[in-house]
Amino acid sequence: MAEFQGGENLLFLTDEQLRQGIEAMFFAYRGFTADPDRILATLAYGRAHHRAIHFISRSPGTTVNNLLAILGVTKQSLNRVLRALVEDGLVDSRVGKSDKRERHLYLTEEGEALERKLSDAQRARMRAAYRAAGPQAVAGFRQVLKAMMDPDMRRRYYAIRETDT
Amino acid sequence: MAEFQGGENLLFLTDEQLRQGIEAMFFAYRGFTADPDRILATLAYGRAHHRAIHFISRSPGTTVNNLLAILGVTKQSLNRVLRALVEDGLVDSRVGKSDKRERHLYLTEEGEALERKLSDAQRARMRAAYRAAGPQAVAGFRQVLKAMMDPDMRRRYYAIRETDT
DNA sequence: TTGGAATGTCAACAAAGCTGACGTAATGTG
DNA sequence: CACATTACGTCAGCTTTGTTGACATTCCAA
Known part of the structure; x- marks a missing residue:
């Protein structure tokens, strides 16, 4: 997976797109705990x-x-x-x-x-x-969140989940 | 969009799946701010x-x-x-x-x-x-985050973005 | 001219994190 | 067995970031 390079496919990595992702994370987390x-x-x-x-x-x-x-x-x-x-x-x-x-x-x-x-x-x-977002979006959501965790937290967490899920 | 019903497609809405999403959000936010x-x-x-x-x-x-x-x-x-x-x-x-x-x-x-x-x-x-997650996952990530915000925050935020982006 | 909005500031407090120090009980190790 | 280590609890004190409430100033607008 994660095979894409060059041209348009990299547009989603512009600083502006990243900034929007950062802000979305901030606002969504607030909603999440509200x-x-x-x-x-x-x-x-x-x-x-x-x-x-x-x-x-x-x-x-x-x-x-x-x-x-x-x-x-x-x-x-x-x-x-x-x-x-x-x-x-x-x-x-x-x-x-x-x-x-x-x-x-x-x-x-x-x-x-x-x-x-x-x-x-x-x-x-x-x-x-x-x-509202649909199953495909949810899969992507979980993928990105997983990649955003601290590596050792990710390892520990997904290790635990495999044993008790 | 968001057309899906019945059977397997609803599996991603089980309490267990939701709980995993909640925990992923918690751990990812920590990474996000670290x-x-x-x-x-x-x-x-x-x-x-x-x-x-x-x-x-x-x-x-x-x-x-x-x-x-x-x-x-x-x-x-x-x-x-x-x-x-x-x-x-x-x-x-x-x-x-x-x-x-x-x-x-x-x-x-x-x-x-x-x-x-x-x-x-x-x-x-x-x-x-x-x-790591790829463009498709990112699109889904943003969709879910948007849907998770408080409705008025979402309205205000995306209204602003349309004017200055 | 007067009411209300926008801003700044003082004081007091609470939640939730931190460090450092110390105590106790239980366990592991030489 | 003696000793070090681990797991847990607790006291004291501090910081950041939020909260209310009260009050002053400035200034726009009716």
Whole structure:
């Protein structure tokens, strides 16, 4: 793939086209987070809580260290968020069986309810965008996003996905 | 366009597919901002400064109010950023001719130098992603991003683009 | 001439990131 | 077994970037 060269086919790599892509990314990301943000604001939670909830929901029983690697924040920052979620009864933190230093994280029923509420909102927008653009566009969208990630993040992420999808 | 229904063509709208799109968006956005962030960190500036510089560069002479509408932040927040940029000699704020309440914003030479440095880094990543994915994928990418924006942002943005592109 | 719009600024605060330091428990290694 | 390392939590302090609310100035327009 990616076989194209010369002439018109390179027009989409002009600085102007790239700038438009950059701006589209900025505005789309704002739209992408807008709906969950509105819900979170009513609950005294923020985007950081959403991210934690999302990835715990995706990989129940994940450890704190795993989460740190995926989210790319410091443990102090994540800990602040997790503490709130545990105190509020949205997340359950269980000592590891084989390795008792680890904490395995699970959503409680209440946590799953919030997760559903948040991701329903986000998926609704995603679904609308996918539907408006069509399957071919979606395939391209995913390709470009994948290529835009940091290489090691891409490797790690797609490695995980192959094992659990 | 967007004519498809039933059967396999809807597979790309499963919750699992949507979730993967959501995560790809998260990781890609991080990659998208990583390079400029590294440059900004060496200069005691942040993403907010980058955004202001970007949109002033894109529309020289834009007013503070225009910028507020595009960036979607409060004037206090933007003002803090603009003040720093003006004090550091990166941005020139000129009183409007017809309406002297307005300030028209321009990048100084130094400001344009930084803009180039930042957007070169960001464009390099964008270009690499575009090149890896190919023109068709890029078209789809842009379509999906456009559909993901807030409707009024989309309207405003694409309206502006039609006039000055 | 007066009301309202555009701008700037002060103060106070919150979310969410960071560094650095320290403690504890559990595990791995020599 | 002794010791180093790992996983996690926590305290303190700082930064960036957002928020409200209040208020002054300038100036256009009715």
